[in-house]
Amino acid sequence: MRAVSYVRNNTVEVQEKPVPEIEADEVLLKVSGAGLCHSDLHIIAGGDDSPLVGSTLGHEVAGVVEKTGDAATGWDVGDSALVALVLSCGECDKCLAGRDNECEVASPRGSLAPLSPGIGSPGGMAEYLAVKTHHLDPLGDLDPATSAPLADAALTPMHAVNSVRDRLVGGATVVTIGIGGLGHVGLQILSATTGARIIALDTDKDKVDYAASHGADVALVSDADAASRIMEETNGRGADVVLDFVGVQPTVDLALSVIGVGGAIRFVGLGGGKFTYDADSSALPWGVNIERSYGGTRSDMREAVALVQQGKLHVETTKYSLDDAARAFDDLRDGKVSGRIVLVP
Numbered sequence: 001m002r003a004v005s006y007v008r009n010n011t012v013e014v015q016e017k018p019v020p021e022i023e024a025d026e027v028l029l030k031v032s033g034a035g036l037c038h039s040d041l042h043i044i045a046g047g048d049d050s051p052l053v054g055s056t057l058g059h060e061v062a063g064v065v066e067k068t069g070d071a072a073t074g075w076d077v078g079d080s081a082l083v084a085l086v087l088s089c090g091e092c093d094k095c096l097a098g099r100d101n102e103c104e105v106a107s108p109r110g111s112l113a114p115l116s117p118g119i120g121s122p123g124g125m126a127e128y129l130a131v132k133t134h135h136l137d138p139l140g141d142l143d144p145a146t147s148a149p150l151a152d153a154a155l156t157p158m159h160a161v162n163s164v165r166d167r168l169v170g171g172a173t174v175v176t177i178g179i180g181g182l183g184h185v186g187l188q189i190l191s192a193t194t195g196a197r198i199i200a201l202d203t204d205k206d207k208v209d210y211a212a213s214h215g216a217d218v219a220l221v222s223d224a225d226a227a228s229r230i231m232e233e234t235n236g237r238g239a240d241v242v243l244d245f246v247g248v249q250p251t252v253d254l255a256l257s258v259i260g261v262g263g264a265i266r267f268v269g270l271g272g273g274k275f276t277y278d279a280d281s282s283a284l285p286w287g288v289n290i291e292r293s294y295g296g297t298r299s300d301m302r303e304a305v306a307l308v309q310q311g312k313l314h315v316e317t318t319k320y321s322l323d324d325a326a327r328a329f330d331d332l333r334d335g336k337v338s339g340r341i342v343l344v345p
């Protein structure tokens, strides 16, 4: 089968690899689509000696069951399925507490990222993938090709929003930064499921326009005046919640400069931004809660899929043939695509 392999620093190639054998508790999924994420660019920038060199990429995967293992109950040939982002064990204390995105087995302290398809386990940018049934979620009538990005691009913002849901009541203000792959989904989730007033920002004018027509109460170009505009919009109080889907230095600085007393910041994007905590400074207001948000739980996943099925959430996608993977990576790096790229085998 054809599979997109990380061959050396910043380089992917479509290679011929064997169709995987399945274990008794697995299905063979015929991949319908695999989303291409900014973190894939991050992964392949890991150099020529990364432990992931040689592996098949792709952590947003959906497809159709082609074959079932002897103990793979609950799934039939022809069923559409979405593959979990985190290949959690299902049995550790975190998994049993419903925090499977922090699974102690899949995500030991110090790991680059939890074990996922395409990150330590074969990924979905291929014609076939072997998946354990407990890592599959049903898609029903949804198109599995365009649903692939739900595994991360919808899961991750769903989790970030759910982690601050009790704060997003009527009268609260949420600032959401970045209207790209994850951010445009986060905006729709905020709009569809919370009563908060939404201030959305992006550096790209087209994305600001998208935000204005997809649920933002205030849509701003993220420039040098953004922080003062947000403070004006919140009557000097600052925001109750800031979601940073970008994580570059200007957005990290913006999040910290507009968060209100007792507010919550969720850093989601991995753009290389940094901040220093100063215990004696009033720069960070009292009571602020900061979380480095990762992925989401299986419950978040089910909730995001349900929103799509109800027509309340739509992930913008652009399809590329799997054979054009190298071009797709280049186009994503060059910012040439709108919506999430889906590679179709």
Ligand SMILES: [Zn+2]
Pocket (backbone or CB within 6 Å): 037, 038, 039, 040, 059, 152
């Ligand atoms: Zn991702």
Ligand SMILES: [Zn+2]
Pocket (backbone or CB within 6 Å): 088, 089, 090, 091, 092, 093, 094, 095, 100, 103, 104, 105, 106
């Ligand atoms: Zn676990």
